[in-house]
Amino acid sequence: MTPAELTSTNGARAAAGELISAEGLTKWYGSRAAVDGLALAARAGEIVGLLGPNGAGKTTTLSMLSGVIAPDAGTVKIGGFVVASDPIVARRKLGLVPQSIALYPTLTALENLHFFGQIQGLGARDAATCASKLLATVGLSDRANDIVAGFSGGMKRRLNLACGMIHSPAVLLLDEPTVGVDPQSRGRIFEVVETAARAGAAVIYSTHYMEEVERLCSRVILIDHGHVVAGGTSAELIALAGSAPRIDVLTRDELKPGWCDGIGRAVVFADGARFGASLELAALDQAPEVIRRAERAGGEVLEVHLHRPNLQDAFLKLTGHALRDRQ
Amino acid sequence: MLRAIFLTLGKEFRLIARDRVGLFMLLVAPIAVIAAAGFSLANVYGGQTSSTVKSGIAFFDDDRGVVGRAIHDVLADSKSVELIVATDRAYAEDLVHQRKLAVLAVIVPARATEALRRGENPKLLVYTDPVKYLQSARIELMLAQLLRSINAAAAGDARARFATSSAELRDQLEQAQAAADRARAQVEKLSAGSEAARAKMAAHLRSEVNDAMADARAFVSAALNAAMKRLEGQLDHEDAQQRAKVDELKNYFNQLGQAQNQFRDWLAQLQALAGRHASDIPPPPAIPEPPSDLLTFNPPPIDLSTYRAQFERAINLPPPHIELPPMPAIPAIQIPEISRAGLADASIPGALGYTEVNLGGKEVGFVGGFNAFDLQVPGFAVTFLLVGMLMGVSLALIDERDWGTLERLRSVAAPISATLAGKLFARFVVGFIQMVVLFAAGWVLFGISLGRAPAALLLPAASIAFAGAAFGLIVAGIARTRDAVLPVGAIVIMTMAAIGGCWWPIDFEPTWMRQVALVLPTTWVMQAFNDLMIRRLPAASALVPSGIDFGFGMLYLIAGVAIARRRFAA
Numbered sequence: 074m075t076p077a078e079l080t081s082t083n084g085a086r087a088a089a090g091e092l093i094s095a096e097g098l099t100k101w102y103g104s105r106a107a108v109d110g111l112a113l114a115a116r117a118g119e120i121v122g123l124l125g126p127n128g129a130g131k132t133t134t135l136s137m138l139s140g141v142i143a144p145d146a147g148t149v150k151i152g153g154f155v156v157a158s159d160p161i162v163a164r165r166k167l168g169l170v171p172q173s174i175a176l177y178p179t180l181t182a183l184e185n186l187h188f189f190g191q192i193q194g195l196g197a198r199d200a201a202t203c204a205s206k207l208l209a210t211v212g213l214s215d216r217a218n219d220i221v222a223g224f225s226g227g228m229k230r231r232l233n234l235a236c237g238m239i240h241s242p243a244v245l246l247l248d249e250p251t252v253g254v255d256p257q258s259r260g261r262i263f264e265v266v267e268t269a270a271r272a273g274a275a276v277i278y279s280t281h282y283m284e285e286v287e288r289l290c291s292r293v294i295l296i297d298h299g300h301v302v303a304g305g306t307s308a309e310l311i312a313l314a315g316s317a318p319r320i321d322v323l324t325r326d327e328l329k330p331g332w333c334d335g336i337g338r339a340v341v342f343a344d345g346a347r348f349g350a351s352l353e354l355a356a357l358d359q360a361p362e363v364i365r366r367a368e369r370a371g372g373e374v375l376e377v378h379l380h381r382p383n384l385q386d387a388f389l390k391l392t393g394h395a396l397r398d399r400q
Numbered sequence: 401m402l403r404a405i406f407l408t409l410g411k412e413f414r415l416i417a418r419d420r421v422g423l424f425m426l427l428v429a430p431i432a433v434i435a436a437a438g439f440s441l442a443n444v445y446g447g448q449t450s451s452t453v454k455s456g457i458a459f460f461d462d463d464r465g466v467v468g469r470a471i472h473d474v475l476a477d478s479k480s481v482e483l484i485v486a487t488d489r490a491y492a493e494d495l496v497h498q499r500k501l502a503v504l505a506v507i508v509p510a511r512a513t514e515a516l517r518r519g520e521n522p523k524l525l526v527y528t529d530p531v532k533y534l535q536s537a538r539i540e541l542m543l544a545q546l547l548r549s550i551n552a553a554a555a556g557d558a559r560a561r562f563a564t565s566s567a568e569l570r571d572q573l574e575q576a577q578a579a580a581d582r583a584r585a586q587v588e589k590l591s592a593g594s595e596a597a598r599a600k601m602a603a604h605l606r607s608e609v610n611d612a613m614a615d616a617r618a619f620v621s622a623a624l625n626a627a628m629k630r631l632e633g634q635l636d637h638e639d640a641q642q643r644a645k646v647d648e649l650k651n652y653f654n655q656l657g658q659a660q661n662q663f664r665d666w667l668a669q670l671q672a673l674a675g676r677h678a679s680d681i682p683p684p685p686a687i688p689e690p691p692s693d694l695l696t697f698n699p700p701p702i703d704l705s706t707y708r709a710q711f712e713r714a715i716n717l718p719p720p721h722i723e724l725p726p727m728p729a730i731p732a733i734q735i736p737e738i739s740r741a742g743l744a745d746a747s748i749p750g751a752l753g754y755t756e757v758n759l760g761g762k763e764v765g766f767v768g769g770f771n772a773f774d775l776q777v778p779g780f781a782v783t784f785l786l787v788g789m790l791m792g793v794s795l796a797l798i799d800e801r802d803w804g805t806l807e808r809l810r811s812v813a814a815p816i817s818a819t820l821a822g823k824l825f826a827r828f829v830v831g832f833i834q835m836v837v838l839f840a841a842g843w844v845l846f847g848i849s850l851g852r853a854p855a856a857l858l859l860p861a862a863s864i865a866f867a868g869a870a871f872g873l874i875v876a877g878i879a880r881t882r883d884a885v886l887p888v889g890a891i892v893i894m895t896m897a898a899i900g901g902c903w904w905p906i907d908f909e910p911t912w913m914r915q916v917a918l919v920l921p922t923t924w925v926m927q928a929f930n931d932l933m934i935r936r937l938p939a940a941s942a943l944v945p946s947g948i949d950f951g952f953g954m955l956y957l958i959a960g961v962a963i964a965r966r967r968f969a970a
Contacts, residue, residue: 136807139810139811140810140811141807141810141811160815161813161814161815162813164811164812164813165813167811169807169808169811171804171807171808173804173807174803174804175803175804175805175807175808176803176804176805177411177415177803177805178803179414179415179418179419180411180414180415180418184411184414188407188410188411189808189812191403191407192404192407192408192809192812192813192814193812193813194813220418236808237808
């Protein structure tokens, strides 16, 4: 299934329930297209993962979806309203959780929530009510009146998330919301996002963490160089990438050439005093044979890692192993 | 939109309230700087401050007279002077130039008092420290005032003496004037008496002459009648004699006629007798004819009545007009009029001086100056207002960007312009409150003047707060990072404050700099504050400069919004 087929399938399927959709989104920075003709859509209750290496165009895409930057081409609709022509109405249905912490450090958690709630259209009383609930949801009730500057990274991330969704937006855009947080905070953030989706919000979740996508997202859009590379469920992407199980073995001695002939082609590596190799398996039942041969060829097997094919494998397969430092 | 502005406003107030460093810069730092500048420069502007710095003055009195003592006493009593009495001139100079204990030295030369009394112009000697120019100038002004007072006192004394002499002279002149007036009156009285006597004399003479003439006429008439009678007698006698002679003559001629006729007859007979010889007979001589009128002469009788009548008329001539010769004019006695007014005006000219009065007409003394804080409080209040505005607005926007909140705000259901407007409005309100607080602190702590209409100070305060906030938007748009805001803001603030007259009176600046200053809002706001506080002009004086600053603010706002929209909205 091609990316075009995937997106068109989603578009056709979700026409009635789509809370956010984008067509032909394009953004140029000089002569470089950060995003080029991108299309996506998300329905109520759906969490769509937005995957891509650094510089793939994820943040630019979210910025265009949220109206923070204007696209050079293409349209964005939120709740049926075109962002370019009805920005206020469209944005009222939108909640953005930026990649960087977007909080006033010298205000308290409650004051931040009040402000962002009211600036999104809530009345003072509603904002207070929603703020209290959200603080409880993200586990910050006991720090409600503390200055944000004193919060830990995880607390700030949770509050950052809360500020983006205090007005119960129909569409929630999350840009790497779990960067640098501890597992506890990450888990709480997952719960909040899942709760929002269950409440009917369409969520677009941009991240580098494959396990987050695999856990949260019902659908994934993989972009690279501003284009949609692939789209679908995680399983569909893994299948699309054609990934096979992989086994990594660490041995005491250097593995002799030809040690895995007949099984597959291994990538040998050395790690200081230890040696090892990584190779794809045609089937998982080849693993015992690989371990036996490694023990014979490498003296002693110190560690064995068996990888089922996952989204990361598909990701790397589809986007390549080259470093992406360009932002 | 409006709701978003107010929400932003509230949020900004919270942020500012939590920014202790910012609050320190807004309120405490200005007061500290104002205090330092005000106390340091108090003597420069000459006004009274709560703490006056004393200037050392070395003093050597070589006069030892009234002048020396007067100068010593005044300097010793001055609150702004610490008098150091020197034992000689060299030591006094040393105190200024070498020891630097005195701003200047005053030497009263020997015999200055005597010279002054003699009408000469003695001069004090003054040694100054050029480095302490302003202090020296101020003390020299005080000395000038003192010397003017001494001169005025001396002139006053001379005037008093002259006034006494003038009064005495005036009395004498008035007495002489009275005597002259009396003499003039007597002469005029004598003149009037003489004229009356002359008229009386003329009448008397006329009467006497008439009487004499009547007597003479009667006498002459009688004599004339007698003479006429005698004359008539004589004439009648002579007439009779003449008539008789005439008759005799007539008879003679008649007889002669007859004889002639007889001769002619005889001749005719002779000639007839002579025949042919008749022609030889000569003609007889012709006998002349008697005068024809003799024959008819019959003179009328002599009538003397005509002569009598003429004599009568001659005697009866009208009386002669007797006019006495006029009295000789009384010689004019020239008594010059003595002008009392002229005498009263005559006086020794006074010394032209001056005293400074304020616009209310109240005397404020000699070079009254003003409370240095009247300049420093608004000046540094404006400076720190600009610090708060330029730094506040620009750094606040950069903070919003750095905190990530700007990105979030660009995605919310409110235009980014509402955020900008709310932020500017908040800064404007804070700046306005800052000005009010600093002026109140200046009033309480430093006794600044709030002018005739303290409420009028709010207008320029609002105008500069507005202009500053709008200019901050421009700086925010130009300076891309927090590190760039500081130098850009500092340069802009320092330049605007310095040239605009926030730190010193703008009149200290050269003309070209004052021309440049016209394009700065600080210039106009300081003009408004100086007019209201120091010149104590009415509230209306602040309208034009405040209006100009509001105009600057609008220009900055338009430019700032254009720049900031590109910078922050996209």
